[in-house]
Amino acid sequence: MLPMQKERSLTDIPDGEVDEVVNDFQSEGAKTTKELQPNGNWTVRAIFFNPDEFQKNMSSSSRS
DSSP states (O other): OOOOEEEEEEEEEOTTTHHHHHHHHHHTTOEEEEEEOTTSOEEEEEEEEOHHHHHHHHHHHHTO
16 A cells, blocks of 8 residues: 655745745655746645555555
């Protein structure tokens, strides 16, 4: 069974703030991507895996 995940997206992030947003998401354990929008701003997507669900799945699979 795969771990649960949640995705968050933020749009219209100015160029001067995009790295801070990415670093904030990554500091919370997210895998991030960023995409330049036609208007020069950025979209940042962050995928968070639920570590509790992941641990539960790993524990149950190790007992099999």
